[in-house]
Amino acid sequence: GNSVTQMEGPVTLSEEAFLTINCTYTATGYPSLFWYVQYPGEGLQLLLKATKADDKGSNKGFEATYRKETTSFHLEKGSVQVSDSAVYFCALINYGQNFVFGPGTRLSVLP
Amino acid sequence: DTAVSQTPKYLVTQMGNDKSIKCEQNLGHDTMYWYKQDSKKFLKIMFSYNNKELIINETVPNRFSPKSPDKAHLNLHINSLELGDSAVYFCASSPSGRDHEQFFGPGTRLTVL
Secondary structure, X not given: OOEEEEOOOOEEEEOOOOEEEOEEEEOOOOOEEEEEEEXXXXXXXXXXXXXXXXXXXXXXXXXXXXXXXXXXXXXXEOOOOHHHOEEEEEEXXXXXXOEXXXXXXXXXXXX | OOOEEEEOOEEEEOOOOOEEEEEEEOOOOOEEEEEEEOOOOXXXXXXXXXXXXXXXXXXXXXXXXXXXXXXXEEEEEXXXXXXXXXXXEEEEEEOOOOOOOOEEOOOEEEEEO
16 A cells, blocks of 8 residues: 655754755555644644655745655755754555555754 | 644553544545554554545444544544543545645644543
8 A cells, every 4th residue: 555654753843954854665556645734732734745756845935856766855955044953754545545644853953 | 724623632541441533624635544653653544534425444444433424524433432532533635536645734643541
C-alpha cells in the first residue's frame, strides 16, 4: 500500500538557519504530494503541493520538488523564522485512494 | 467565514459516557473526513463520507459512528468512551478529484477521565 516516511524530529534550529525536512514515499502510479503545517493548537493547513514529477511547490519561502526517481518530496526553506515553529506533515494521495500522512516532524526555531 | 468548523473545541467526560462532535463545512465539498491525532501527533483517518455514503472505514471500533445529515455536515458519535479515546479529533473536507487538498477544522480535544 501507499506510505509516507519523514525524518524524525524534533528539529531545532536557530533563526535564519537553512531547513530541510526529508520525506520519501511508497506508492504505485503517480500520486500527488503535499506538505501540511500544523501550528500549536490549530488544525492542519496546506503549505504546498505538487501533482506530477519534477513539479516544484512553493509557498511562504518553503519549497519542495517532486522527485519520482528518488520517490522524495523534501521540504526546504532558506531562512527560518521563529514563527515557522510547527509540526510539518508530508502526505500523498493516489487516485481513488485515501490521503496518507507521514508521522509529522516537529520544528522549533529559536531566536 | 470559517470553512470547516467543529464543536466543541474541548470535551472532557467520564469513561463509559456517550458523546458527539459536530462538523460543518461551507465550501460545497463532496467529501468529508474524520481523523484522530494522538499525543505524538500521528494522524489516523477514521472515516470519510462522499455524497452521504461511507466510502472508507479503517479499523475503528464500532463504538465510533459517523452521521451525515447532509453534504455539509459529518458528525462523530462515540459510545461507551474509553481512556484510549483521548485524543484530538479533526474533521476535514475536500472536493472530488485526486489532486485536491483537504481542508481541516480546528480540532476537538477529547479527554476521557
